[in-house]
Amino acid sequence: MSVDTATVKRVAKLSRIAITDERAESMQSELNTILGFVEQLQEVNVEGVEPMTSVVDMVMRKRRDEINDGNKAEDVTANAPMSEDNFFMVPKVVE
Amino acid sequence: MTGLVDTRTPNPENFFAGDDHDWELVIGLEVHAQVTSNAKLFSGASTEFGNEPNANVSLVDAAMPGMLPVINEACVRQAVKTGLGLNAQINNRSVFDRKNYFYPDLPQGYQISQLYHPIVGEGVVTIQVGPDKQGQFESVEIGIERLHLEQDAGKSMHDQHPTMSFVDLNRSGVALMEIVSKPDIRSIDEAKAYITKLRSILRYLGTCDGNMDQGSMRADVNVSVREPGGEFGTRCEIKNVNSIRFMGQAIEYEARRQIDVLEEGGSIDQETRLFDPTKGETRSMRSKEEAHDYRYFPDPDLLPLEFDDAYVNEIRAELPELPDAKRNRFMAEGLSEYDASILVSDKSIADFFEKVVEGRDAKVSANWVINDLLGALNKAGKNLEESPVSAIQLGGIINLIKDGTISGKIAKDLFEIVWNEGGDPADIVEERGMAQVTDTGAIEAAVDEIIAANPEKVQQAIEKPNMIGWFVGQVMKATGGKANPQAVNELLRKKING
Structure with missing residues (x-):
């Protein structure tokens, strides 16, 4: 599997990464090298093997349904480039 | 989604009239129901509605670097309970995936959802459509495709500032159940009956309060049209319909629009549309088209969600x-x-x-x-x-x-x-002395009085038995409505007809 420049640009756009045409070309070859490694991995027969989700055999920890966080709107918005009345302010997005 | 199966027999009463032939509606609903819980799906912040902006937000919900999600057990329980209420398959193992897209109300840059292995599989909801003119209801089974757990996004407000949108993350991370129906719905009435029934089941179960005006229940409506009983047509998805009435209007408009396009020789583009309640129409959300590539992958921050049969049986x-x-x-x-x-x-x-x-x-x-x-x-x-x-x-x-x-x-x-x-x-x-007079003596006195005062009416009543109603009325009036009507009736018949 390999990707063309158009795919590289599309993925970049979906990830909100701005790239120049020149950079897209160099990224294309970098990505294709990585995909070459992935292709090698796919040669391994994993039929009937469950995907590994954790290196230790454990079940997911769950929290109790208790409110023990929040009420820190100032902290939450402290790094916002703009805020007012504890709202985040962002360039207008409207359908 | 698995291959589409048509479970229904076309019913001409539901058809939309067309130029050359009738059209049949095919509808599937994706309902987002907010899970009733104190805290959010993956954080300890409150889910309470209507609090100050960003008050219900933990650093997890704001997606600050290094924050990790920990699942709320009560939300899992609610999802299982809902699955059981929908007569559905409960999956003892499910997996959370990341659905990647950018929007200002989604601080993580992805929504944690369940694409490949949902917590609940196929089920069924029986709806009652009607009553018809004879007072009869028709029972219709609507298939459930799946139910999965996911995070809600925040809320943007666009009317507070000329060039900026305001974002409140209070809803960000609140647990939602997305309940996906099969495309088994064939009319607006059935769609309304389905969502009403679903809401009722959720409220009985106590797993969602069903408040559509507070956004605790919203529907995405998939609509397509076809020749009756024919192949499924191309569908359009109407996003975020937040009342049952609007849903009816949106389906009606969308069905008509699609029929017009097809009858003019055009074809339907599969797309996401938005319903505008003030204009009563749906319109294309072009901005969403490119975003459709969500690049799902299993969330590495979360282990698979597993429980045993004993847990399910307890619920x-x-x-x-x-x-x-x-x-x-x-x-x-x-x-x-x-x-x-x-x-x-x-x-x-x-x-x-x-x-x-x-x-x-x-x-x-x-x-x-x-x-x-x-x-x-x-x-x-x-x-x-x-x-x-x-x-x-x-x-x-x-x-x-x-x-x-x-x-x-x-x-x-x-x-x-x-x-x-x-x-x-x-x-x-x-x-207030409202008790009825069952004392026959008192009623008899009133009856006698009225008979004595109206001899000509008595004569009429002997000829026309219906006239007795007039006497009953008089006696009731005389006793201030407190006489037992049955006793009055009996006494009158006895006295007038001898």
Whole structure:
């Protein structure tokens, strides 16, 4: 599997990464090298093997349904480039 | 989604008329139901509605670097409970995936959802469509494709500033159940009945409050049209419809639009559309088209969600009686399907009725709850929680009719007094002398008086037995409506006809 420049640009756009045409070309070859490694991995027969989700055999920890966080709107918005009345302010997005 | 199967037989009553042939609607619904819980799906922040901006936000919900999600066990329990209520397959192992897209109300840059392995699989909801002119309901089974757990996004406000949008993350990370139906719905009425039934089941289960106006339940509606019984057409998805009425309008508009396009020789583009309630139309959301590539992958921050059968059985044991079972029981206790359907439609009504009917006649209790109480509430624009007449008071009124203390007619007056002024029905009857006169002597005196004063009417009544109604009316008037009508009737017949 390999990707063309158009795919590289599309993925970049979906990830909100701005790239120049020149950079897209160099990224294309970098990505294709990585995909070459992935292709090698796919040669391994994993039929009937469950995907590994954790290196230790454990079940997911769950929290109790208790409110023990929040009420820190100032902290939450402290790094916002703009805020007012504890709202985040962002360039207008409207359908 | 697995291959689409058509489970329905086309019903001409549901068709939309076209130029050359009729058209059949095919509808599938994706309902987002907010899980009733104290804290969010993956954080300890509150889910309470209407708090100050960003007050219900932890650093996890704001997606600050290094924050990790920890799942709320109660939300898992609610999802399993809902799955059981939808007669669905419960998956003892499910997996959370990341759905990647950019929007200012989504601080993580992805929504944690379940694409490949949802917590709940296929199920079924039975809806009642109707009643028709004969008062009959049609039962229709609507398949459930799946139910999965996911995070809600924040909320953007666009009207606070000329060039900026305001973002509040209070809803960000609140647990949602996305309940996906199969494309089994064939009319607007069925779509309405389905969402009403789903809402009712969720409220019975206590897993979602079903408040559509607060956004706790929203629907994405998939609509396509086809020749009756033909191949499925291309569908359009109408996003975020937040009332049952709007859903009806959106489907109607969208079906007409698609039929017009097809009849003019065009084709339908599979796309996401938005319903505009002020204009009553749907329009394309072009900005969403490119975003459709969500690049899902398993969330590496979360292990698979696993539980055993014992956990599921424990939840199964807690299930309350659901609307279908309750309706069948009410019908077995002598109620019509119509009455039973109204009473079970909402848990609060059913609970109220069950308190009233305790130790009383089912049909009489149902009539009072449906015709008198719900009628009066409807007229006053109140819901049952605000009812000025309690179940105990209504039960008291019914007792007074049952033991012959008051007539049915006086009971209506009594109901109004209790509605307006409150108080114990028996005390009111006592204090205001509303008790009906069953003392035959007193009634007889009134009857004799009226017979004596109207000899010509007596003559007419002998010839035309219907005339007796006039006498009953006079006697009731003379006794202030307190005479037992049955006793009056008997006495009159005896005296007039000898």
